[in-house]
Every structure is written in C-alpha cells, then in structure tokens.
Amino acid sequence: MNVLSKFTSLSRRQIVFPLAILLSTLFTNGIILALCSYNPWEALWVAVVGAFGDGQRIAETLIKGVPFLLTGLAVAFSFRCGIWNIGAEGQFLVGAIASTWCGMSIAPHLPSVLAIPLTLLVGAAAGGFWALIAALLKVYRGVQEVISTIMLNYVAIHLLSYMVDGGPLQEAAKRGPQSDMIAAASHLPRLIPHTRFHIGLPLAIALAIILFIILFRTVLGYQIRAVGANPKAAQAAGISISKNVILALFISGALAGLGGAIELTALTRRLFLNFSPGYGYTAIAVALLAKLHPLWVILSSLLFGALKTGSDAMQQMAGISAKMTFVIQATIIFFVLIYGVSGFREQRRKLNVE
Amino acid sequence: MNVLELNGITKRFGNLAAVDNVDFDLKTGEIHAVLGENGAGKSTLMNLIYGLHQPDSGEIRISGEPTRLDSPRNAIAHGVGMVHQHFLLIQNLTVAENIALGIRDRGFRFRRDEANQKTRELSEQFGFAIDPEAYIWQLPVGLQQRVEILKALAADARILILDEPTAVLAPQEVDELFSILRRLKADGRSIIFISHKLKEVMRISDRVTVMRNGSKTYVTNKADTSTEELARQMMGNEPPVSQDDSELIEEGASDDAALNVQNVEIRGDQGEIAVQGVSLEVRRGEIVGIAGVDGNGQVELAEALIGLRKVISGDIRLFDTSITNKTTADIRGLGVGYIPGDRQSAGLVVNFSISENLILDVHHLREHRKRILLDKTGISDDSERLIRNYDIRTPSMDIEAHALSGGNQQKIVLAREISRNPALLIAVNPTRGLDINAAEYVHKSLIAQRQASKAVLLISTELDEALALSDRVFVMSNGNLIDATSKRSDMTALGLLITGAETHP
Numbered sequence: 050m051n052v053l054s055k056f057t058s059l060s061r062r063q064i065v066f067p068l069a070i071l072l073s074t075l076f077t078n079g080i081i082l083a084l085c086s087y088n089p090w091e092a093l094w095v096a097v098v099g100a101f102g103d104g105q106r107i108a109e110t111l112i113k114g115v116p117f118l119l120t121g122l123a124v125a126f127s128f129r130c131g132i133w134n135i136g137a138e139g140q141f142l143v144g145a146i147a148s149t150w151c152g153m154s155i156a157p158h159l160p161s162v163l164a165i166p167l168t169l170l171v172g173a174a175a176g177g178f179w180a181l182i183a184a185l186l187k188v189y190r191g192v193q194e195v196i197s198t199i200m201l202n203y204v205a206i207h208l209l210s211y212m213v214d215g216g217p218l219q220e221a222a223k224r225g226p227q228s229d230m231i232a233a234a235s236h237l238p239r240l241i242p243h244t245r246f247h248i249g250l251p252l253a254i255a256l257a258i259i260l261f262i263i264l265f266r267t268v269l270g271y272q273i274r275a276v277g278a279n280p281k282a283a284q285a286a287g288i289s290i291s292k293n294v295i296l297a298l299f300i301s302g303a304l305a306g307l308g309g310a311i312e313l314t315a316l317t318r319r320l321f322l323n324f325s326p327g328y329g330y331t332a333i334a335v336a337l338l339a340k341l342h343p344l345w346v347i348l349s350s351l352l353f354g355a356l357k358t359g360s361d362a363m364q365q366m367a368g369i370s371a372k373m374t375f376v377i378q379a380t381i382i383f384f385v386l387i388y389g390v391s392g393f394r395e396q397r398r399k400l401n402v403e
Numbered sequence: 404m405n406v407l408e409l410n411g412i413t414k415r416f417g418n419l420a421a422v423d424n425v426d427f428d429l430k431t432g433e434i435h436a437v438l439g440e441n442g443a444g445k446s447t448l449m450n451l452i453y454g455l456h457q458p459d460s461g462e463i464r465i466s467g468e469p470t471r472l473d474s475p476r477n478a479i480a481h482g483v484g485m486v487h488q489h490f491l492l493i494q495n496l497t498v499a500e501n502i503a504l505g506i507r508d509r510g511f512r513f514r515r516d517e518a519n520q521k522t523r524e525l526s527e528q529f530g531f532a533i534d535p536e537a538y539i540w541q542l543p544v545g546l547q548q549r550v551e552i553l554k555a556l557a558a559d560a561r562i563l564i565l566d567e568p569t570a571v572l573a574p575q576e577v578d579e580l581f582s583i584l585r586r587l588k589a590d591g592r593s594i595i596f597i598s599h600k601l602k603e604v605m606r607i608s609d610r611v612t613v614m615r616n617g618s619k620t621y622v623t624n625k626a627d628t629s630t631e632e633l634a635r636q637m638m639g640n641e642p643p644v645s646q647d648d649s650e651l652i653e654e655g656a657s658d659d660a661a662l663n664v665q666n667v668e669i670r671g672d673q674g675e676i677a678v679q680g681v682s683l684e685v686r687r688g689e690i691v692g693i694a695g696v697d698g699n700g701q702v703e704l705a706e707a708l709i710g711l712r713k714v715i716s717g718d719i720r721l722f723d724t725s726i727t728n729k730t731t732a733d734i735r736g737l738g739v740g741y742i743p744g745d746r747q748s749a750g751l752v753v754n755f756s757i758s759e760n761l762i763l764d765v766h767h768l769r770e771h772r773k774r775i776l777l778d779k780t781g782i783s784d785d786s787e788r789l790i791r792n793y794d795i796r797t798p799s800m801d802i803e804a805h806a807l808s809g810g811n812q813q814k815i816v817l818a819r820e821i822s823r824n825p826a827l828l829i830a831v832n833p834t835r836g837l838d839i840n841a842a843e844y845v846h847k848s849l850i851a852q853r854q855a856s857k858a859v860l861l862i863s864t865e866l867d868e869a870l871a872l873s874d875r876v877f878v879m880s881n882g883n884l885i886d887a888t889s890k891r892s893d894m895t896a897l898g899l900l901i902t903g904a905e906t907h908p
Binding site for chain 1: 709710711730731732748749750751752753754755759764775776777779
C-alpha cells in the first residue's frame, strides 16, 4: 500500500472527523459564550493557557486527571463484565471516608512506608466492599445493579455528610463540615517541587496497564469478558456467572475506592462535604470515550483533567461564572462522545466486511 | 365466496424457497387450519398475508381484489389481523389502553371512557369476559391471548390469523378459545389456524391445508380426512435413508450405558413441568435421537443434562457417577460435550475471536494457561490445528466469530466440543439454519463420534435428521419421551406421536 492511499483511507476517520468535532465544539461554545456576553476568544485563550500554560499548570492538569482515571477504570472494568456499575461515585466517597479514618487513627503510629500503603488499601477495600453489596444483591436476590449502585451513591453521600458534619470524623474544632488533616505519615509523596504532581498518577497508570493485562491476558479477564459479552454462552461452557460478577464488581469498587483514597492522601489531605464534584458519574463518560479499554482510559481521563483545569482558569482569569463553565464542559463532553461512539460503529462495520 | 386467495405465491430467502408456488384460499366464515412441521413454511406464508414479507411472485387477492400488502399497517387496513405466538402487549398498560394503541386516527387526546366502553362492548359481543381496566400483567396467559384477539377485532379484522394459539394454553383454556373461535366464525369472520397438533385441528377446523418443505401438499375438508391421513401428509410417505443396517449390527452399541437418566422431572422457564418423569439410556457407540416439535421439553432435558437447569426429581448418571444437579463445569470435566440449540446465543461469544471461542470451555485448564495468564502460543497452536482439522473457513483465527457464516460458526462449536473427545456428546438441532454441505459435515462428525465408541444424544426438530442418524429414536411430546424405534419407517405412526395425537406407542 503506498503512502497516499494509506493517507486517504485513514483521512476521514482520523483527520477530517476529529477536526470537524473540534471545530463544531469551538463554534458551539463560542456562540454560547457570545450570547452570554463573554468574549469567546479570550475564554478559549484562557482555557488553553490555564490547562497547559506552564509546567505548574500542566502538572495540575495531570493530577486533576487521576480521580477520573481511577473511577474511569472502575467503570470500564465492570462494564466489560456486563455490569452497569453506576456507583463509582459512592465507592469513591466510601474509599475516601475509610482512608480518612485510617489516616487519622492508625497512620500516626506508623512510619510512612507502612502508613501510605495501608491507608490506600483501606480505601480500596472499603470501595470494594461497598460495591460488593450491590454484587451480592444482584447474584442472590436478582436486584438490578443499576438501581442498587445508584442508591448506594446516595447512602455514601449522606454517610460522608454525617461523618464530617457532627459525626466522628468532623474536625476537633467543630467549625465546619470537614475533618482534620490526616497524619503526615499517610500523605502521598509529591514528586516535582513547587507543583502538586504526586505519585498517584504513575501509580494509576501502572494500574491501568495491570488491568489491561488482567482483562486481555489472564484467565480471570477472559472469563469476565466472556460473561460480559454473552453470559448464556459463558454459562453453557461452564463459566460461573455469579463468581465473575462478584469479582468484577469488587475490583471495580476497589478501583473507585482507591481513587478516593489517593485524592485524599495526595491532594486534599482532609475530608469535607462535597469531596467529589461527581467524579464517579463523569467516569462513565471517561470509560465510554475510551471504549472500555484500560489503556485508552489513561488518555481520556487526562482530557477530562484538562477540561477541569481549563474551566477553573476561565473562572479565575476571565471571570466566567462557574455555572457557565459547566455548560461548556458538558458541551465538549457531548461532542467528544459523538466522536467516541461513532468510532464504535465504524469498528463494527469494518469487522463485518472482513 | 373467498375472502382471501393466494395464487402461485413464492418467497425466497437466498437460495431457499421458504414458500414455493403455493395456492391457498380462505372462505368467508370458515376456520381453515394450516398444518406442517417446523420449517414447513407456515409462518412465512402467514407473514406474507400480514404484510411482513412481500412475495417474489404470485398474487394475493382480498375479497376478489388483487392487493399488494407491503406492511402490516396496510394488511390491517385490508382487514387482516394476526395473533402472534408471542404476544405483543404492553404489560404496564390496561387492556383498553393496549387496544386503543392498535387503532389509527385516534387524535391527540386519549378518551379513556370511550376506550373502556368500546372494549367492554366488543368483549361482551364475543363472550370474552375481560375487564377493560385490568393491567396486562395481572392477566393469565389465556386472557392475554384474548386481548390480542380483541386488538385485531377492534381494528375490524375480517381475516384472523392465529399462530399456534394453543401452544401456550392449558387444556381448559383451549376449550374456551375454541368456543370463542366458533362465535367469531358465526359472526362471519374467517380464521386461519396454524398448528401442528392434529387433534386440535380435527376438532376446530372446517378445512385443512398441509405444508411440507415450503409447498402445499394437501388441502381437504375436515370431514373427508382423518388424523392418520393428515399425519401421513405432513410427514411425507418416504422414510429417509437410514444408516446401513448391517453396519448397525456389526459395530452396534456396546452394553455400557454412558448416560443413564432415571425418571427426571424438570421445570420450564414459566415454572411449568416441562419434562415429566423421563427415563433414557445412551450407550457407548450409539446415537440416540430425540425427535419432536419445539417446546415439548427437549431443550429443558438437554439443559438439565449439562447442568444449566436443575431437575426437581430423578437421577442422571454418567457411567457410574451421578451428575444430577452438578455444575456445568463439573459435568464437562467428567467428559460431556454440548452443542446448544442456538449457536449465536449459547454456543458462541460472537464478539470474541475464533481462537477465544475455541477455548471457551477449557481456558482455565492447566494446558491452556501459565499460572494466571492465558498461554497465548499454546492457544494459537491449538486454534490453528482445530481450524485446519475442522475446516473452518477464515482468513485468520483472530477474526470475530460473528463475521463468519452460520456453517463456519457451527464448525467452531463442533471443533470445540468434539475435539475434547467427550464420552457423551449432546447435540441440540446441530444443523439448524445450515446449508446442505455444512449440515452434512455436522452429520459426519456425529457419526464419527459413534464410530469411536462414544455416546451421542441428538435432539432435533427435524425428523429426517433424527431418523437418518440415530440407532434408536425417541419422540418427545408434551414432556414425555416415547420410544419410536420400532416405528422408524412408519411415517404415519411417527406423525401421530410427534403431533401428540397418540401418546403411547
């Protein structure tokens, strides 16, 4: 195949289409901003500079991607098993709550080498067990996981608000709905001076690679994908559906819980009301955009991280209201998903031709 | 006066003529039964009348007028109504609401009182005894079926097609349905009654049309025929070529029973007793065939044998080991292979590659893994060998299974199940939807198993297949298993057994 024909055969999918998506995103948002009497050019400039302007901002963009990465992996993993875990939000919060408890009550008595892994593990385990409730309800009582995981989100949100607002984790001074700082021994190390770039990102990327290996190279992953793609055939071949549903949801919940633990120990270092701005829900978009592939989740979560820092910058530097930046983020996600989903279809068409 | 006339109708799907040059007529105010085995072309013919398919050639006349029925909507406008075997009702709406949905030009506002009133009137007119305000989910199956009939009547259907209406009904409900049908007939409506149950056909119909292999083979007034004659017409006169008898004796079955089923009872999906105290033995080196029409308990039996369905009583033994209610993995581990009835939904993961599908049952065993990792090279060597040995036509083992033809898909299932060298192979409709060459390949594979002194249980709705391959033949009807080996050349007797007209040999 010569270079030219290779180029033309790729052109529509790989060049024209993303460009069209990019332009229509910019155009739509430009109009929205103009209609609301903002200067769209200034907003765009500020957003780009805000996300990528200098080393510190790039570091910020990268670490903003970490919670999206872990919750995105959680969602992608369970979806691969055919389980619609909409509960990454709750699992993320429960993970953060458990880590806070560990970071305040156990970590102070331990050296960092023990305190950090322990605090993270406790968060992951808590998220895993939170998801396990939904898994057991599904396997033994036939409860739809979509319903139960959403419900458990509300339970987790209210549990958090109890914990930090009058509950056992509220700060000693009892001024506001937040906890005290967790022990310094459990703080996740930051890697680059003068930035908040922390070890959580390499850790999460390593996890994405491990999950990729689990899904596509191991017996467990094979079973999980088989159950997700055709439970009837999997069952007829002797694969246990219950076992895999339970395992997949536990692992999924543990990933989201770890996300909460990392966010807490690396960045906020204390628990507070509204600890998550909805990471677990956005995670569904992150996972779908990545076509449920763990390695693509890395890129898709970084995109969402950039959106977050870009829109923060718009608020701070261009005076655009927070509500407005949500509208813009949503519009971008919408267009990006059009791109992602249409990719799905094209992939399928290609396979049918073969 | 013929309300409906079909002249020389042909409908092809690919190379297969599902309906081949069929003439059919329906008189005003008659009940006309259409009889035939699975795949005889009954459903296709009805779909042509209901506008779901368009004929490739031939003419449809309604009340004498040549008519083109290009959609169900168009057919309904011409007074054709259909009650499908699987009801098309919305469970969370009331009876009247479901009926109102089927009526066109209903305007913007839904007039509940009017709908209730109209439903009540229609229901009383034909003695349906249905509460218009009941929700569908509250109704037993028999009443749901009446709602379907009401839907057709509300759309002013003069021609009513009932597709196997008694398949889902209890005997008492069948009686009630028949009295309703008689009332409809008295009202001047014409009814096409599709069935493969001879007894019911003889009870309710005025005329009978028999179809076989897409052709109309016989049409008669009921008064001029008998169940025996209908059975003969339905099955054809020629028994299929059987295995060479000398071969049977020479290499016949040994005395060891590989599979021994004692008195098992199994529930179906709706909680009904689908298999009623069935006993069966399959010996090494023989193929035992179970023939019968879909939905008589064969699938439930097969699923229980492979551990996908629990038995409520009875015992299943593989050689001397009880496998009753063991897990599928355990039963497979003891040497049972299983070719499910529907390869797309239960035999394959169609989004998996061929090589992934080839290890579906054994991926966890030591020879296919290195600790927790799948043994990639081992698996691709194996796949390559199986693709070659079983002649799976594909450019690569990494192609997803859905991209292959039905025949090649089935070869994947065969390769997987047979290459494990199972002591017992259970095959359910293994050639359904395959072309002749692919079907022949499957047959040869089953016979090869038999020659290798393995036991094979073949469950097939195609009588020809069951007769041609099996050393012993059973018929399953209404959850009972009847030994039909002695009748394998008597098509009339087999027809009576299969259609449930006769329950004991």
